[in-house]
Amino acid sequence: MTTAANKKPKPAGGKPSRRHEQGSGKRELILAAALDEFSQNGFAAARLDDVAKRANVAKGTIYLYFKDKESLFQELLRVQISPVVGMLEAVLAASKDARPVPLRETANRIADLFVDQVISTRRKDIVRLILTEGPRFPKLAEFYYREIISRAISAFRTRAARAAKEGELRSDTLARFPQLIVAPALTAIMWKSMFDKFEPLDAKALMKAHIEILFDKEERS
Amino acid sequence: MTTAANKKPKPAGGKPSRRHEQGSGKRELILAAALDEFSQNGFAAARLDDVAKRANVAKGTIYLYFKDKESLFQELLRVQISPVVGMLEAVLAASKDARPVPLRETANRIADLFVDQVISTRRKDIVRLILTEGPRFPKLAEFYYREIISRAISAFRTRAARAAKEGELRSDTLARFPQLIVAPALTAIMWKSMFDKFEPLDAKALMKAHIEILFDKEERS
DNA sequence: GACTTATGACTGACTAGTCAGTCATAGTTG
DNA sequence: CAACTATGACTGACTAGTCAGTCATAAGTC
Numbered sequence: 001m002t003t004a005a006n007k008k009p010k011p012a013g014g015k016p017s018r019r020h021e022q023g024s025g026k027r028e029l030i031l032a033a034a035l036d037e038f039s040q041n042g043f044a045a046a047r048l049d050d051v052a053k054r055a056n057v058a059k060g061t062i063y064l065y066f067k068d069k070e071s072l073f074q075e076l077l078r079v080q081i082s083p084v085v086g087m088l089e090a091v092l093a094a095s096k097d098a099r100p101v102p103l104r105e106t107a108n109r110i111a112d113l114f115v116d117q118v119i120s121t122r123r124k125d126i127v128r129l130i131l132t133e134g135p136r137f138p139k140l141a142e143f144y145y146r147e148i149i150s151r152a153i154s155a156f157r158t159r160a161a162r163a164a165k166e167g168e169l170r171s172d173t174l175a176r177f178p179q180l181i182v183a184p185a186l187t188a189i190m191w192k193s194m195f196d197k198f199e200p201l202d203a204k205a206l207m208k209a210h211i212e213i214l215f216d217k218e219e220r221s
Numbered sequence: 222m223t224t225a226a227n228k229k230p231k232p233a234g235g236k237p238s239r240r241h242e243q244g245s246g247k248r249e250l251i252l253a254a255a256l257d258e259f260s261q262n263g264f265a266a267a268r269l270d271d272v273a274k275r276a277n278v279a280k281g282t283i284y285l286y287f288k289d290k291e292s293l294f295q296e297l298l299r300v301q302i303s304p305v306v307g308m309l310e311a312v313l314a315a316s317k318d319a320r321p322v323p324l325r326e327t328a329n330r331i332a333d334l335f336v337d338q339v340i341s342t343r344r345k346d347i348v349r350l351i352l353t354e355g356p357r358f359p360k361l362a363e364f365y366y367r368e369i370i371s372r373a374i375s376a377f378r379t380r381a382a383r384a385a386k387e388g389e390l391r392s393d394t395l396a397r398f399p400q401l402i403v404a405p406a407l408t409a410i411m412w413k414s415m416f417d418k419f420e421p422l423d424a425k426a427l428m429k430a431h432i433e434i435l436f437d438k439e440e441r442s
Numbered sequence: 443g444a445c446t447t448a449t450g451a452c453t454g455a456c457t458a459g460t461c462a463g464t465c466a467t468a469g470t471t472g
Numbered sequence: 473c474a475a476c477t478a479t480g481a482c483t484g485a486c487t488a489g490t491c492a493g494t495c496a497t498a499a500g501t502c
Contacts (some may be wrong), residue, residue, distance in 0.1 A: 014453090019469090026482090028329060040357075041265075041357065042265060042353075042354075042357060044262075044263060044266040045265040045307070045357070047457065047458090048457080048458065048459085049456095049457070049458090057482080058483040058484055059458090060461080060482070060483060061483075062459095063458095064480095065480070068458080068459075069458065069459090076255060086282065128356075129223075131352070131353075131411050131415070132263075132353045134265075135349075135414045135415060136261075136263060136266070141416065142419070143418050144415075145419045145420075146419075149416060150419070150420070153420075155223075170437065171434075171437070172432045173433060173434075176426075176430065177426070179405070179409075179412060180405060180430065180431055180434070182408065183404035183407070184400070184401060184404045185405070186407055187404040187407050187408075190352050190491085191400060193355070193356045194352070194355045194365075194366070195362065195370060198363070198366045198367075199374075205397075205398070206398050206401070209394045209397065209398050209401070210398075210401055210404075212392075212394060213394055213395075213401070213434065214434060216391065216392070247447095247448090268490090268491065269491075269492065269493085270491070273450095279447085279450055280450070280492090281449055281450065281493090281494080281495085282447085282448055282449075283493095284492095284493070284494080285447070285448075288493065289492075289493075290493090443502105445498085445500105445501085446499105446500085446502100447477105447498100447500075447501095448498080448500090449496100449498075450495100450496105450497100451497105452483080452493105452494080453492105453495105454492100454493095454495100455492090456490085456491090456492105457475100457488105457489090457490085458487105458488095458489090459486105459488090460484105460485105460487075460488100461483105461484100461485100461487105462485100463481105463483085464481105464482080464483075465474105465480105465482090465486100467477095467478100467479085467481105468478085469477085469478075470476080470477075470478095470479095471474105471476080471477100472474095472475090472476105
């Protein structure tokens with residue numbers, strides 16, 4: 001029947017590497033399809049039949065790579081978030097060097113990182129999914145708090161405290177509420193997913209404006 | 222066709238009978254139960270059987286008061302949000318008086334309103350639901366944009382522009398990005414629903430700190 | 443009795459997860 | 473190289489279960 005068509009894509013351009021080692025190609029296909037479906041419908045309403053269809057794969061295949069729907073979901077989040085965490089750590093590490101980067105510069109870099117790597121990519125949907133489904137997956141919330149949030153918060157808090165002491169920051173407000181630094185980013189993500197079609201938002205400008213407010217004082221004029 | 226939406230067994234006339242009062246009591250019972258279930262599980266995963274059980278009502282009764290699951294959901298959001306919008310309008314209206322309230326004072330009042338009426342009540346879950354389910358209910362997102370967001374944004378933008386011109390604000394940044402005023406509020410809501418058990422956040426202090434940063438300049442010292 | 447309100451068993455559509463079977467390819471043999 | 477066997481990635485029809493929405497019936501009220 002029609003089945004013979006092109007289920008098995010001939011690897012274009014050369015070595016038909018051994019099929020059994022190629023399994024991971026499917027894995028990525030499934031993850032990509034899962035990103036589409038989960039971010040469009042949320043965890044509960046996403047159908048694995050649709051994920052399979054979108055990935056050009058039979059439903060059973062999904063279960064060769066992932067234990068169940070929840071594992072697929074969590075793995076998707078992990079795969080998408082890890083590289084960003086890596087980059088974030090690099091930026092924060094630079095901020096601890098002997099000759100440290102000014103805090104304002106660090107803030108700008110984080111903002112750029114966030115806009116370029118998250119808000120203006122499909123990863124913003126991942127963040128939305130974490131925010132959205134987090135309360136329903138306590139393990140997930142705990143994991144993200146332990147592995148990411150608490151580390152970032154305390155790194156930033158330390159840095160901001162020093163900045164306040166050395167006069168780089170006007171007050172210790174940011175050291176007490178490091179959440180304020182990411183607030184515009186979250187807002188931008190939410191805005192973009194809901195209202196951008198009514199009133200587009202320039203996320204980068206928003207974050208730059210926020211940084212300007214945070215740091216603006218005599219050091220400019 | 223449009224008139225068919227006559228679900229309320231309560232005729233809005235002057236003297237409702239005891240029976241009708243009972244009826245509307247059920248309605249509220251159902252809405253309260255729905256708030257619990259929807260905010261715990263999200264729209265898709267919430268079960269009407271559970272809503273009924275929680276409201277001590279048979280499942281069929283729900284359909285006497287609401288057309289379907291989605292209507293119940295939307296009505297829940299409407300009922301919870303309307304009063305807050307009313308209060309918000311009152312605050313913003315005062316800001317337009319002949320002898321206007323200083324912007325900083327308005328901002329403080331909005332922050333108080335938000336913390337007292339939303340963040341520290343179950344209504345924070347409603348906001349989370351809107352943020353969470355909004356992208357999946359385009360009608361909902363459009364409704365909230367048209368009826369609430371766009372109005373609040375433009376009211377605030379006008380006010381902030383005047384404040385910038387009259388020197389009350391250092392720059393026109395807030396007029397260009399009124400989103401910045403609510404950013405900490407959204408962040409507080411998300412933090413509270415996910416991470417509060419690991420690291421409690423004082424939402425009021427956060428918002429006051431933010432306002433301090435926004436307005437802090439020579440007017441303090 | 444007539445009319446309103448409430449019930450909960452039932453139905454039908456829908457879906458996560460399974461598993462017996464297929465088949466392209468790798469390996470082996472002569 | 474041709475023929476044969478072995479492997480396991482892949483398939484999709486199927487099962488078992490879930491849940492929104494319905495409706496025949498009951499209970500309450502005037």
